[in-house]
Amino acid sequence: MARTKDENTEGQILDAAKKVFQSKGMDGARMQEIADKAGINKAMLHYYYRSKQLLFEAVFKNAFSLLAPQLNAILNDDSSIEDKIRNFTSDYLTFIIKHPYLPNFIIQELNRNPDFIAKLKENTGFPNLEKFKLQVAYEVEHGSIKPISAEQLFINIMALNIFPFVAKPLIMAFTDTDSTTFKQLMEDRKTEVSNFIINAIKPA
Amino acid sequence: MARTKDENTEGQILDAAKKVFQSKGMDGARMQEIADKAGINKAMLHYYYRSKQLLFEAVFKNAFSLLAPQLNAILNDDSSIEDKIRNFTSDYLTFIIKHPYLPNFIIQELNRNPDFIAKLKENTGFPNLEKFKLQVAYEVEHGSIKPISAEQLFINIMALNIFPFVAKPLIMAFTDTDSTTFKQLMEDRKTEVSNFIINAIKPA
DNA sequence: ATTTAGTTTAACCAACTGGTTAACAAAGAT
DNA sequence: ATCTTTGTTAACCAGTTGGTTAAACTAAAT
Numbered sequence: 001m002a003r004t005k006d007e008n009t010e011g012q013i014l015d016a017a018k019k020v021f022q023s024k025g026m027d028g029a030r031m032q033e034i035a036d037k038a039g040i041n042k043a044m045l046h047y048y049y050r051s052k053q054l055l056f057e058a059v060f061k062n063a064f065s066l067l068a069p070q071l072n073a074i075l076n077d078d079s080s081i082e083d084k085i086r087n088f089t090s091d092y093l094t095f096i097i098k099h100p101y102l103p104n105f106i107i108q109e110l111n112r113n114p115d116f117i118a119k120l121k122e123n124t125g126f127p128n129l130e131k132f133k134l135q136v137a138y139e140v141e142h143g144s145i146k147p148i149s150a151e152q153l154f155i156n157i158m159a160l161n162i163f164p165f166v167a168k169p170l171i172m173a174f175t176d177t178d179s180t181t182f183k184q185l186m187e188d189r190k191t192e193v194s195n196f197i198i199n200a201i202k203p204a
Numbered sequence: 205m206a207r208t209k210d211e212n213t214e215g216q217i218l219d220a221a222k223k224v225f226q227s228k229g230m231d232g233a234r235m236q237e238i239a240d241k242a243g244i245n246k247a248m249l250h251y252y253y254r255s256k257q258l259l260f261e262a263v264f265k266n267a268f269s270l271l272a273p274q275l276n277a278i279l280n281d282d283s284s285i286e287d288k289i290r291n292f293t294s295d296y297l298t299f300i301i302k303h304p305y306l307p308n309f310i311i312q313e314l315n316r317n318p319d320f321i322a323k324l325k326e327n328t329g330f331p332n333l334e335k336f337k338l339q340v341a342y343e344v345e346h347g348s349i350k351p352i353s354a355e356q357l358f359i360n361i362m363a364l365n366i367f368p369f370v371a372k373p374l375i376m377a378f379t380d381t382d383s384t385t386f387k388q389l390m391e392d393r394k395t396e397v398s399n400f401i402i403n404a405i406k407p408a
Numbered sequence: 409a410t411t412t413a414g415t416t417t418a419a420c421c422a423a424c425t426g427g428t429t430a431a432c433a434a435a436g437a438t
Numbered sequence: 439a440t441c442t443t444t445g446t447t448a449a450c451c452a453g454t455t456g457g458t459t460a461a462a463c464t465a466a467a468t
Binding site: 024027108112117120126127146149151160162166171172173174176177185189192193196201 | 228232275308310311312314315316321324325330331333350352353355356358359362363366367368370371372373374375376377378379380389392393396397400401403404405406
């Protein structure tokens with residue numbers, strides 16, 4: 001079985017663990033399956049990561065460190081709200097196609113163990129709303145967008161962009177689409193969603 | 205430990221199984237824990253439901269049969285799109301507070317086993333978009349709402365209403381809120397979200 | 409009172425799971 | 439050359455897990 005890279009064992013383990021944990025979750029993942037997928041002995045997993053829990057945490061932090069910069073883009077750069085929304089919806093879709101299991105993995109595991117997020121908050125680069133709050137307040141005051149709290153707007157942006165991928169099987173069933181049609185539906189959302197949000201907050 | 209009802213054993217099992225499965229998922233749930241919570245012997249679970257898988261399916265179908273009517277309300281009744289949106293966002297929030305684990309449970313388990321939805325589709329009352337499609341097309345044509353496909357609108361409505369509860373721990377961390385403040389944030393969304401959607405599709 | 413059917417229990421079991429161990433190989437370090 | 443560190447393996451282990459079994463209890467029907 002060809003490995004993705006002929007790199008060090010530690011990396012091969014992390015690669016394999018990522019795949020297994022992200023598709024089966026902490027509880028559903030089996031150390032043996034990870035070892036098989038990495039092409040090594042099960043004892044090696046413990047040699048490098050000591051326990052299932054620590055290996056899982058390595059995978060989780062890794063996953064989160066991919067998602068966080070995406071969110072920070074919308075929170076901390078200097079463009080207007082409208083530009084941010086357009087860029088984010090487009091960028092996020094490109095990102096999510098590369099990492100389809102990622103948002104569901106993070107959400108699922110944080111629900112299983114909500115305290116785990118405390119460990120992530122200590123990390124630098126954890127998304128922070130402060131700057132975005134000021135910007136929204138400013139644009140509301142100047143009448144360039146309708147009155148809305150930064151929290152609600154941020155939740156709406158996340159919801160519209162992330163939810164369809166988290167609830168993919170449900171949405172495919174409701175809209176009676178196959179994988180190809182679903183992909184097209186998501187592709188359409190690149191512009192659809194930003195227009196939707198911008199219309200919603202555009203002043204009358 | 206006082207049971208919720210002094211009803212039949214089968215019901216007590218289903219009650220206990222619901223709690224355990226919905227908070228821990230299929231993989232994380234333990235038959236012993238369900239038995240303990242139901243105050244009975246583990247063998248009884250198999251006597252009434254034969255296997256973990258079948259007990260799980262009973263719980264899952266039960267959960268889905270609670271959610272489906274909520275969605276059908278927006279798809280199949282006769283009020284205007286605007287009225288539907290206002291009613292749905294308000295009703296759904298009331299509903300979700302009663303069943304906080306429900307959407308996450310359904311989404312999580314469908315992602316684990318997407319084929320499972322086929323079994324649900326056979327069931328009567330499975331949400332169907334056809335009527336909603338006609339209505340959206342009609343209102344678009346008559347200019348009472350901006351051009352949008354029924355699928356995209358439906359996804360947006362679901363996303364804005366369901367996502368915050370699915371991603372609760374994530375959102376609480378980003379917005380730096382405790383449980384009480386989060387509840388208030390969700391309460392605000394009863395009107396906030398419907399206004400947001402209606403503004404987004406209101407003709408210029 | 410005895411049969412019968414449904415219900416409940418304690419004890420048991422084989423398979424699986426995360427984790428350990430001890431022996432061994434490769435590669436620097438001395 | 440040999441010692442030490444690091445990497446790797448097969449075999450093993452104890453605890454857990456879903457599931458089974460056979461016997462016992464219960465209550466209604468005969």
